[in-house]
Amino acid sequence: MADINCPMCGESNPPELEVCQHCQARLKPLVPEDNEFPLDLPEEELPDWLSSLREDELPEIQPRPDDETLDWMASTDAASDPTLNQSSEIPEDDPEWLSNLRAAEPEIQLPQKDYDTSPPISNQDQDDPDWLLELRQRQEQEGGSSETGKPAEDTGDFMERIQDLQDNEVEAAGETSDQPEEAVLASLDAEDQPAEPSEDTSRDWLAGLSDEAQDLFQESAQSAEESPDWLAELGDSASETIQEPAQPAEESPDWLGDLADSASETIQEPAQPAEESPEWLAELGDSTPETIQEPVQPGYEPFVEIQQPVAEDSISSLLEETPAETTEDTPDWLPQAESSAEKTVLGQVVARQEEIDALLEDQPKASQGVDAESPDLPKKPGFVDTGSLPSWLVDLKRSEPSIPSVTPQTPALVSEEDSSKFSFQSDETEIGLTPAELPSWLSEETLITEEADELIYEAEESEASPEITPEIAPADLPTWVETMRPDVQEISATDEDAQTGAQETAGPLSGLRGVLPAEPEIVRFTKPPLYSIKLDVTENQNVNAALFEELIASESETLTPKRQIEALSQRILRLAIASLLFLSVLVPVLTESTSVASPSAATIPPETQQFFSLVNEFTSEISVLIAFDYQPGLSGEMNTAAAAVIDHLLLKGAQIATISTSPTGPALAANSLATTQPSHDYITQKLYRNLGFIAGGTSALRNLADNPREAVPINVLEGEELRSVWDMPPLQEIHTLHDFSLITVITDDPNTARAWIEQVQPTLDGTPLTLIISAQAEPLVRPYFETSPKQVEGIVTGILGAASYELLTGRTNLARAQWDAFSMGLGITVIVILAGGFASLATSILSQRQPKRSEIQK
Amino acid sequence: MNLNLKAPISTIIAIGVGVFILSGYFIPLFPELRTSLLTTAMLLVGFALFMGVINLSLVHLDKIRQGSKTALYSFLLIISMFITFVTTILQGPDGFLPNWLFSNIQIPVETSLMAVLTVSLAFATVRLLTRRLNLFSIIFVFSAMLILLGSGPIFGFQIPFIGDTIRPYLSQILAGAGARGILLGIGLGTVATGLRILMGADRPFGG
Known part of the structure; x- marks a missing residue:
């Protein structure tokens, strides 16, 4: 087995270690694996993508220590099952396609078994609760049966087997259409009985699912031989779509892209309550838990005591109570906080679930509004036009989304490299599922409750702005470390230091009060601010200052001589006019001229x-x-x-x-x-x-x-x-x-x-x-x-x-x-005014054409 | 007990005399009294003129005493006024020396000022289109040119149409219309001012 990389320090550790040898951080998840599927399938029987996933996941999947299993786990487990039982209440008037889809759902979830495979739990049985021991025993038994029960040909083309499965189920649906859904699912359980121990009454329905998945592989391999070449290619492309869920939709055909989108959306949608999600999604979502939880066994009676409406809230409460299931490194204050948290968690979860329900209720309305306003936009993956497709392909499409639904059951402790394989890309938004150290069934529900707000938010963001990518900031810390964060309210109520001390805002101790600071407060002094005496002048200010200086300089330099020149010209003009007038009058008077005729x-x-x-x-x-x-x-x-x-x-x-x-x-x-x-x-x-x-x-x-x-x-x-x-x-x-x-x-x-x-x-x-x-x-x-x-x-x-x-x-x-002088004076005056007037008019026109130059000269 | 009787008395006298003189234009009563009042007014105006001359002399004597920059001009004014006053008193208005002073000093000085005014008006007309080039300036210069051309023979040549048609039209019709409007305005203003003084709204005499 490969080494395990520590999620905290990144160092490699032997797989048998539970705690990092470098930083003492936990390497193995605390939640026990309720794996009922065989782990030791031959490598040649599995598809390539499953083999690659198995190689990556198996070393990291570690059983949860038995001594860390607490009482609240029992209640949580019980709460999760009734929830699924609630969703399994199928109305009698379900359509035919829904029955087919429900029948195909557990079969397509077969690959999940490979993800959930984990080494058997050996030395911690004495601390585990009874139900967990039963799970482990059943897992061991199924591991042996599955080894012998899987034929080699089941590892053939996945899509071909799916096609065969579709054909078989269409026929089966015709036979069982008149029967209730419970009967159909019971028949599925009956088919699974040989693969399960008869005494195992706790997880027999999961065993049925595993057998159904094995049948799916077998039938798919058979159908591959009968299908034409183009369908084989389709199967190959479908398998590629499954192996590469993050592949962009534009790289595949449209109809296949729609299938992939629908698949990824189906993975995201389980967080929504069935009654508040879109119709098509609700139907798909209802089918999955229905087929899983239908065969409830008497072994789960203690868990059934919890009412179904509280089931999802109880799952959410796991997030609040997760700190209680930490390792031996749990601080002393944590048990005290745990007790109080258990008292208040139910109310908090109920309140939070109401908020989630409100958000989920608004989401389909918003999407409908967007579709109505922009009909040209790409439809939801579930809205594939099935009229142009053959019936089997339509059924395939409907059953296709359930294939990746096993992803929430991936091992909690996943390396960063592997986590990318479990990330699903929708049309516009890539969502990375955070690994958790919880059991697969619990991690699924934890994902539902924990990522509910984030999924809704990201879905809204993807509708509003296609280019927004979700933030993956929480991935820096593993979930189990995040869950170690104590309840601040409870701590502050008991600790005086926590009441008075400063609250940490970053790091693993974020939220704690009274934590010793990294450096004493006395060191936290700041130097007096230094103000530069150098004038910070921009280039634009320099240009303006230069212009202003030039204006001032021009004001003080050239005004006086130009004014003198202008005054001199006016004086000369005035003297010239006066001289002409005086001469015109003086000459006739001095000469006593009478040449001008008197008025008639x-x-x-x-x-x-x-x-x-x-x-x-x-x-x-x-x-x-x-x-x-x-x-x-x-x-x-x-x-x-x-x-x-x-x-x-x-x-x-x-x-x-x-x-x-x-x-x-x-x-x-x-x-x-x-x-x-x-x-x-x-x-x-x-x-x-x-x-x-x-x-x-x-x-x-x-x-x-x-x-x-x-x-x-x-x-x-x-x-x-x-x-x-x-x-x-x-x-x-x-x-x-x-x-x-x-x-x-x-x-x-x-x-x-x-x-x-x-x-x-x-x-x-x-x-x-x-x-x-x-x-x-x-x-x-x-x-x-x-x-x-x-x-x-x-x-x-x-x-x-x-x-x-x-x-x-x-x-x-x-x-x-004086008549001659008068006549001459009038003539000269008229000439002066005419000549000067035209000259002034020309000068004025020229000066108006060059106003800036004249202003500068002034 | 101080009673300010100046204002009421002066107001009563002004309004009473004004109403009496005004009534004399419509009702020929008490012509002797009206003539006496007008003669008294003429004496008061003559005395006011004399007081003005005395005040002018005192102001310029004060400037000479203070030695200001314009003391020389003040000195020349005082000297000229004294000489004229003395010669006129001795020889009368028709005396040789007073006529000589008037004919050889005052008339040439004032006539020279009028000649300078003529040159200044011609220069201003030339510069008008440079300083203020707009429609009214052009109309002003064009009208002045037409009046000058029609006022007499230009270099001995009488411009026929302008001299006998254009100029009379401008000076007698257009300018006459404007002058009548101005005269009507002056008449209405005079009546209004007289009524305000008679009613006591305006008291230029004080009070």
């Missing part, structure tokens, strides 16, 4: 024409009040505009009185009359009356309009006598403003013109009010001329109006003298 009569404005007509109608001895209300800066335009009118008035013999609402008005009046009318003696002799400045704005105008004598109380020194101006000519007859023949306002401000119109004009009573205004005030003053009745009788606007007025009077004055 057709272009004379109507207000100017009316002003002229009004003045022209006056006869001699008229008094005119002229208001000089303009700024000295506009005296050039205003004097030119007023010169022709005043000249015309003087020609008409008007006596002039001047007044102003501006402080500079009196001086402007004197300057304007002196400079524009030097040809009139009336002006040079200063016969006109300057009423000066009246303060108060509109109020002063209103007061002047109501009572001019009181508004302007001016006394003039005439000779040696100081006299009032109102007593001197031409103001002797003037008491109110409407006593004047004409009132003319010379102004550049439309507001001043509006004040005269609003405050004075209503009090004139027919005396005409005329305006001599600047060109800039025309738009705001002209509406008063266009009213009806007219508030303003005539308007002379700027140089153009004066030139027109001169044209009407026929006398050249300042307007004509």
